[in-house]
Amino acid sequence: MKVNNVIVVSIGQAGNQIAASFWKTICQEHGIDPLTGQTAQAQEPRGNWSAFFTRLGDGSGGSFVPRAVMVDLEPSVIEGVKDTSGSLFNPANLISRTEGAGGNFAVGYLGAGREVLPEVMSRLDNEIDKCDNVGGIIVLHATGGGTGSGFGSLLIESLKEKHAEIPVLACAVLPSPQVSSVVTEPYNTVFSLHTLRRSADACLIFDNEALFELAHRKWNIESPTVDDLNLLITEALAGLTASMRFSGFLTVEISLRELLTNLVPQPSLHFLMCSFAPLTPPDRSKFEELGIEEMIKSLFDNGSVFAACNPMEGRFLSTAVLYRGIMDDKPQADSALAAMREQLPLTYWIPTAFKIGYVEQSGISHRKSMVLLANNTEIARVLDRICANFDKLWQRKAFANWYLNEGMSEEQINALRASAQELIQSYQVAEESGAKAKVQDSSGDSPRTITDDGRTSSMSLRDLVDRRR
DSSP states (O other), X not given: OOOOEEEEEEEHHHHHHHHHHHHHHHHHHHTBOTTTSOBGXXXXXXXXXXXXXXXXXXXXXXXXXXXEEEEESSSHHHHHHHHHSTTOSOGGGEEEOSSOOTTXXXXXXXXXXXXXXXXXXXXXXXHHHTOSSEEEEEEEEESSSHIIXXXXXXXXXXXXXXXXXXXXXXXXXXXXXXXXXXXXXXXXXXXXXXXXXXXXXXXXXXXXXXXXXXXXXXXXXXXXXXXXXXXXXXXXXXXXXXXXXXXXXXXXXXXXXXXXXHHOSSTTOOEEEEEEEOOSOGGGTTTSOOOHHHHHHHHTOGGGBSSSSOGGGSOEEEEEEEEEEOOTTHHHHHHHHHHHHHHSOBOTTOTTOEEEXXXXXXXXXXXXXXXXXXXXXXXXXXXXXHHHHHHHHHTTTTTHHHHHTTTOOHHHHXXXXXXXXXXXXXXXXXXXXXXXXXXXXXXXXXXXXXXXXSOEEOOOHHHHHHHHO
């Protein structure tokens, strides 16, 4: 069976800083030197290395190059990557400009982003051509800055227009006042949500609000830095991609395509949240190893999720638990996960909403670890927080001239805000419908819902969403 090749595109300051941390980690997991791309004694890298790397040269002595394209509209972060990564990355795939987006979505989407788009698409096409079997594209970006939101949206739309058959997973970092650097972050995030909703096949949310609290409470860091938050994200991404990079006892398929198929019940409901266990500080992990049952319990704890919400108060539309590490307690893990499933507020109209995958290869920091990927209706609370902050600015037209001067109109801005509200309402409807009792009609056909006045209805979720709109 062909290995599914995955390309990672990183955009903007946050996206590229996360990518640098991510590539260093998975190089170490595969036994590849993160400065040279070579292996010790010219050995073959561990696992399904070709999922994320291309080999340069034949036989022994070759080097392994990440399937990566890194883009920013200002040069400092890309230059930093060049200075610290040796000869690991293909220099033609490290693309930057001199001006930056100035924290403005419109510059990244309508202005300077349009100028750099042809070069970026050319490099992506080159990476796609080198793949034997394209399994998907992962896009790392933050929605608060101008490049991550504006150019990130432009690139995702362009990718899906040209390569509609390739699944795209956007990994989006949402802003928080605690780690804010741009006053217009709510504008940029709401504008980018439209593309993430319409063009991406799925969007994995990393909420800085939650990440800051996790680093503060779980890692005992008084004032977490961006590097601390990026390390948390790296832990989750390494666990998420482990089943694509190493073989194991899998019930979740290796490919990104199959993973997303399991997690997205309907195209409009594709915003995911995640958690990681154990959340012990990396430097103490080998001294404070959690038991399997404790680890699973913490995985589903409201205080461990990388989004500022309470998933146990919402509805799980779909769930994937990816376990990696020593397999000696796999039966115990199966039993604990089965027990946990019975406690989850699942949705009756998705009876196979719980998937489990096992990979024997441990991560760098933990002998055993788990990642939870969940499509949960509580994500609407996170998006609603962003929209509330947007409304505070837009009601006063604060900083609106930044966007109007770059070619956006008030009508367009109102439409993008309405699109974000429709997304929130879609999840609210899913939560309401999932909570209703299941009643089978006399023929045993499609499930029905009980309405407030006691009448039954065979209305589908799509009908409910359409009616709400």
